[in-house]
Amino acid sequence: MSYDDLRSYLAALDRQGQLLHVTERVDPEPDLGAAANAANRLGERAPALYFDNVTGFESARIAVNAHGSWANHAIAFDLPPETPTRDQVREFIRRWENFPVAVERRQDPPWAENTLDGAEVNLFDVLPLFRLNDGDGGFYLDKAAVVSRDPEDPDNLDRQNVGTYRMEVKGTNRLGLQPVPMHDIALHLDAAERRGEDLPVAVALGNDPVISVVAGTPLGYEQPEYEMAGALRGAPAPVSRAPRTGLDVPWGSEVVLEGVIESRERELEGPFGEFTGHYSGGRNMPVLRVDRISHRTDPIFESLYLGMPWTEVDYLIGPATCVPLYQQLRADFPEVRAVNAMYTHGLLAIVSTGRRYGGFARAVGLRAMTTPHGLGYCKTVIVVDEDVDPFDLPQVMWALSTKVNPARDLVNLPNMSVLELDPGSQPPGITNKLVIDATTPVAPDERGHYGQPVTDLPESAAWIDRLTTLLAERGGDR
Amino acid sequence: MNTTHGGTGQPAPTTVCPRCAAAEFDELAVSPVPGVWRVLRCDRCLYSWRTTEPARRSSRAAYPERFRMSRRDIDEAPHLPPVPDIREDTPGGDR
Ligand SMILES: Cc1cc2nc3c(=O)[nH]c(=O)nc-3n(C[C@H](O)[C@H](O)[C@H](O)COP(=O)(O)O)c2cc1C
Ligand SMILES: [Mn+2]
Ligand SMILES: [Zn+2]
Numbered sequence: 042m043s044y045d046d047l048r049s050y051l052a053a054l055d056r057q058g059q060l061l062h063v064t065e066r067v068d069p070e071p072d073l074g075a076a077a078n079a080a081n082r083l084g085e086r087a088p089a090l091y092f093d094n095v096t097g098f099e100s101a102r103i104a105v106n107a108h109g110s111w112a113n114h115a116i117a118f119d120l121p122p123e124t125p126t127r128d129q130v131r132e133f134i135r136r137w138e139n140f141p142v143a144v145e146r147r148q149d150p151p152w153a154e155n156t157l158d159g160a161e162v163n164l165f166d167v168l169p170l171f172r173l174n175d176g177d178g179g180f181y182l183d184k185a186a187v188v189s190r191d192p193e194d195p196d197n198l199d200r201q202n203v204g205t206y207r208m209e210v211k212g213t214n215r216l217g218l219q220p221v222p223m224h225d226i227a228l229h230l231d232a233a234e235r236r237g238e239d240l241p242v243a244v245a246l247g248n249d250p251v252i253s254v255v256a257g258t259p260l261g262y263e264q265p266e267y268e269m270a271g272a273l274r275g276a277p278a279p280v281s282r283a284p285r286t287g288l289d290v291p292w293g294s295e296v297v298l299e300g301v302i303e304s305r306e307r308e309l310e311g312p313f314g315e316f317t318g319h320y321s322g323g324r325n326m327p328v329l330r331v332d333r334i335s336h337r338t339d340p341i342f343e344s345l346y347l348g349m350p351w352t353e354v355d356y357l358i359g360p361a362t363c364v365p366l367y368q369q370l371r372a373d374f375p376e377v378r379a380v381n382a383m384y385t386h387g388l389l390a391i392v393s394t395g396r397r398y399g400g401f402a403r404a405v406g407l408r409a410m411t412t413p414h415g416l417g418y419c420k421t422v423i424v425v426d427e428d429v430d431p432f433d434l435p436q437v438m439w440a441l442s443t444k445v446n447p448a449r450d451l452v453n454l455p456n457m458s459v460l461e462l463d464p465g466s467q468p469p470g471i472t473n474k475l476v477i478d479a480t481t482p483v484a485p486d487e488r489g490h491y492g493q494p495v496t497d498l499p500e501s502a503a504w505i506d507r508l509t510t511l512l513a514e515r516g517g518d519r
Numbered sequence: 520m521n522t523t524h525g526g527t528g529q530p531a532p533t534t535v536c537p538r539c540a541a542a543e544f545d546e547l548a549v550s551p552v553p554g555v556w557r558v559l560r561c562d563r564c565l566y567s568w569r570t571t572e573p574a575r576r577s578s579r580a581a582y583p584e585r586f587r588m589s590r591r592d593i594d595e596a597p598h599l600p601p602v603p604d605i606r607e608d609t610p611g612g613d614r
Binding site: 070100230327 | 551552555575583602
């Protein structure tokens, strides 16, 4: 069963004990941010939080941490909550194979019930906005799906993009938006600004859980996110036409904003506590003017805490970063077994691969850096043998500790591109990148003394079953 | 001082921006329940804050040094992404 909106997902979380409704009165600050932050520290079964009693508000409804644990991520994909991470990634890969799944166009979206137009537009009238981190420059919309089209090819729906780009609320109808140059909206905005035109956008807030995942998934420029949502949901994504811009937005959203990114305009924005665990700094960035708000009656405002990992964003985009890199590497190198790019959106990635010949593994590492996502991320790529599970960090540490000789196994590349939010980059956006070849050398690379690995005994598999049975029987006696 | 506003017994609103100390700001919002809080935004650095936030976010005196912004920080903030050159062969302007 797939969810058509945020509400049915929250209900499913609730049924599985993964939603905590905080009924006591809380203050907008610091309580909401602190509670969301705290939820991230509760571990693998952390619940989503729901607040509806917030000081000074009459009817605020706020959901945070909806994706913020492996249990919740599993429920988002309609998997049993205890599904191990690695299996969640495997299932993501399996469903990806069904891409593309055409959208289902629906009339009468629930968000069409209420409308604010032109001078009536006031974000504060609709959204119970609040600050997350102390140093944030303001209140943010950080879990929204932003929809735009290629101004050079506006009828091409393969190029219609849905992405999560955080927005600072800077006025009643004014948002600051951060387009990282490697991301699709930056391409759309660049094309619009070269033409001297505003870029029409729709911002969908409070979405079904798979829309939030695909909006944070680094798909190819011509891979439409809605058609990936259909594949991952196992059912076409329901979309509706936004009335002012004609853009496709999720049928089930809580709130839809429409407007434009103003051409060639930049204005001070931030700082914002980022997914890197560091603040972004204050920069002059594009401005989004909101011309129309459509919303459900009593909308739920969804937000997400981010800061020092792990926080909700790391769960939300963890598997979503692994899988495109895996698919893109596999297209050239079928030897690739698995990719774990869950660290800081893939700023560090671990790839396991078979090796054709000496030098092959580091070529795979370099290829990861030249994928579209790798251009802005993949600062460090650790390559391990095919029998090392990149999701099992003790195994990765074993490979790093025994298979690496720094004399020859580090490929250090100067002056590569990275997103400027990487706090180590200098100047911002430029960094060295490093492949650590932690694979076993193969011919003609004859380095080291790897001819006598210790492998599990051939009888141990049978003994695992035997011991498991004995333990179960002993458990039954007690 | 013991001035209050909105009859809520709260201290009078801040008179300077906690972040950059500018004295000019706009009111972005007031609480739906009357008189509980207001949201203000600095005209110079665009910092916004709710009047009921902890002092470390809402008062100049308590605002942490590492988050403060000087005139220079504001003037020298980078432009991202840079505004591209206009294309010669397009009509330009709004369509
Ligand atoms: C909560 C959250 C906030 C994000 N904020 C931004 C942002 O401000 N700017 C940006 O370019 N990417 C941001 N991202 C990352 C992009 O959404 C992500 O890399 C996505 O794959 C980009 O897709 P695209 O290739 O369609 O642009 C954010 C992701 C999440 C989940
Ligand atoms: Mn995209
Ligand atoms: Zn200021």
